[in-house]
Amino acid sequence: MSKEVQVLDKMFKVSIPSEEIQQSIQRLAQQINSDLKGKEVIFIGILNGCFMFAGDLFKHIDLECQITFLKLASYQGTSSSGNVKRLIGINENIEGKTVVIIEDIIDTGNTLDSIIKQLKGYEPAEIKVATLLYKPDAYEKTIPIDYMAFKIPNDFIIGYGLDYDGFGRNLKDIYTIIP
Ligand code: IMP
Ligand code: MG
Numbered sequence: 001m002s003k004e005v006q007v008l009d010k011m012f013k014v015s016i017p018s019e020e021i022q023q024s025i026q027r028l029a030q031q032i033n034s035d036l037k038g039k040e041v042i043f044i045g046i047l048n049g050c051f052m053f054a055g056d057l058f059k060h061i062d063l064e065c066q067i068t069f070l071k072l073a074s075y076q077g078t079s080s081s082g083n084v085k086r087l088i089g090i091n092e093n094i095e096g097k098t099v100v101i102i103e104d105i106i107d108t109g110n111t112l113d114s115i116i117k118q119l120k121g122y123e124p125a126e127i128k129v130a131t132l133l134y135k136p137d138a139y140e141k142t143i144p145i146d147y148m149a150f151k152i153p154n155d156f157i158i159g160y161g162l163d164y165d166g167f168g169r170n171l172k173d174i175y176t177i178i179p
Contacts, residue, residue: 005175007168012158012175016150021132021160021174022056024149028130029060032100032147036128039098041065043130046072046115048169049104052161053132057102068092072111085111087118099124100147104161105133109141116143133157133174 003014043061045054047069058067072085099119106112106129116127130147137154158164159171168175 003173004178005168005171007158007164010164011178012164012168013178014173015152015157015176016160016174018160018172021149025053025056025132026060028147028149029057032057032130033060033062035146036063036065036098036100039063040096040125041098041100042092042094043067043100043102044094044119045069045102046104046111049161049163050102050132052169053104054102057130066092070115072115085114087115090122094119094122094124096123096125098126098128100128100130103129103131105135105157106131106145107135107138109139109143112143113141132160133162 005012041063043054043058043065045051045067048071054067054069068091070087070089073088074085101112101115101119103112112129119127128146129143131145132149134145134148134151135154136151156164156177157174158168159174161169162174163169
């Protein structure tokens, strides 16, 4: 029987073991290293979910590059749309650089779309996207995803940085909800 865990009121079972995650991340890093060699690269991790992925990925990056982290905050005041999010924490100059967005998971793609629109305002040379997980059946956008470790079904998952109501981020494997 596969490993199960309870987080708050829900049960989850292992769907991607830690070893598989690490192997895929190494492959992804090799791809990034060879594609972006010689470019002026800055990685931008989107908090909170990316922290484990960004850390493990960055250990295998051998480019001369920078990394920084940004967060999405809800707009204060009157906004009818509940999912308009402002990107906060931009201190580095990204103008003319190759930006690699590091995301934990791309679901509908709304978050990614909003991040890219905001980053474009800072005039980077190009924007690449690296995500640990991607749900193709939920994706509503056409933005190409340059680097992706796993395509997964449209089920709720936790672990390896991803949370259910703030919990479960510390699990080293990725778990899928048991309906
Ligand atoms: P999107 O804007 O629909 O692409 O959603 C992206 C964000 O939703 C991610 O950065 C996660 O924070 C969250 N998310 C989407 N799917 C899951 C999931 O299965 N587990 C935990 N968080 C998720
Ligand atoms: Mg996230």
